[in-house]
Amino acid sequence: MNTLWTEFLVREGATLEDSGICFETPETEVRAVESGTVVVPLVHLGLIRSAGDDSVNFLHNLLSNDVKKLGPLAAQWSSFNTPKGRMLASLLLWNDATGQMIAASADIQPTLQKKLSMYVLRSKVKVADATADTALIGVSGASADAALANAGLTAPVAPMSQSVTGELRCIRLDQRNLVIAVPIATAPEVFAKLVASGAARAGTAAWQLAMIRAGLPLITATTQEEFVAQMLNFEVIGGVSFNKGCYPGQEIVARTQYLGKLKKRMYRVHVPGEASPAAGSDLFTPEFGNQSAGKLVNVAPAPAGGFEALAVMQTSSAEAGEVHLGSPQGPRLQFLELPYVLPEK
CATH class of the missing domain: 3.30.1360.120 (Probable tRNA modification gtpase trme; domain 1)
Structure with missing residues (x-):
């Protein structure tokens, strides 16, 4: 700097x-x-x-x-x-x-x-x-x-x-x-x-x-190599071209798009509590038990208390609506609206 x-x-x-x-x-x-x-x-x-x-x-x-x-x-x-x-x-x-x-x-x-x-x-x-x-x-x-x-x-x-x-x-x-x-x-x-x-x-x-x-997500050192571009809604915000030539990872990104293999998406959520959660923290759901169902990407204090975050998780977990931070018994996330519409499966 x-x-x-x-x-x-x-x-x-x-x-x-x-x-x-x-x-x-x-x-x-x-x-x-x-x-x-x-x-x-x-x-x-x-x-x-x-x-x-x-x-x-x-x-x-x-x-x-x-x-x-x-x-x-x-x-x-x-x-x-x-x-x-x-x-x-x-x-x-x-x-x-x-x-x-x-x-x-x-x-x-x-x-x-x-x-x-x-x-x-x-x-x-x-x-x-x-x-x-x-x-x-x-x-x-x-x-x-x-x-x-x-x-x-x-x-x-x-x-x-x-x-x-x-x-x-x-x-x-x-x-x-x-x-x-x-x-x-x-x-x-x-x-x-x-x-x-x-x-x-x-x-x-x-x-x-x-x-x-x-x-609009930001990859930091904590979250490098965690996500394919579509998991972060990058094709929705215009960050991926499917008509250009090859680039590192292009085959996986294209396969995810055209073969319907995308099982995770990024959502906006509210996290209750006073302790700031860290980017990269694991998320848990009843469906996946003790296995991580996703991760936080970016986090900021919310004006009315708690924190707002972008979180990548299993789409099935988001649809079920019960997602917890840190452990299956951790704070339950509340889903908030994104300013754009996610593609249907």
Whole structure:
């Protein structure tokens, strides 16, 4: 993480931890997500830049989405998988003036960069850490567009598209959530303008709650190699192309899609209790007894107490409706709505 950016955030009252950043308590900040618009330094994400004449083909041959169809003002979800189809990383990908930018969880960014570099061989591609020169800022809430406008920035209209203001790029994930990629040198100024425009400063927990409510999962070190892309609803959010050529894990992903072998899906749930459950925690159901029926993917405090989470589990368990955290006798999950419809079996 860049020192200039972090020193500014600390002066603004932020506390930096391995899990992310906070200005107030996480419980206070998630209430701001529900009641207004927040601006969040996305320090829990790392950035990789892929540049060079062969960069598009290079990424196209490695990732689950069709990078060749990524327009200059577009963005896309994608994944990098093992040969067995298990996700090593969930990715947000977009074009910029230098090549392609890839955002992934910061705790896996170094190993992801190393793995991608191993495939370069003789290709005209350079894979490099972009976290040192580019900051990501998230804006979430019903008035997100107005906050950007008041700060002198233009928000893109369509989901998974981007707008350009000088060296700054703004990516719309959905109606309420936008990501701004900005040079480190101007990140403090942009952040300050967004706060002055009415967005409340908030930390990682607030952004995680916004992403959970949007049904957008993030693979972290804890959950690597646990899921096939469809288990995380990646084909629903546009993160998988079934018309492109081969890539690592493609055979498994395609077989899962066309042979009807998908037995697990991702759902949004509420977890009661005061102790924060960890990503990767096992889920249990009467149907499976002492055998794990699924895992938590991402977790954030809920504004009214307890926690909200994205959880992958057996579809039969979700249909039965009785799922417990940690053990067959653990806290019972309550199912919440996702913003999109899951495909029927």
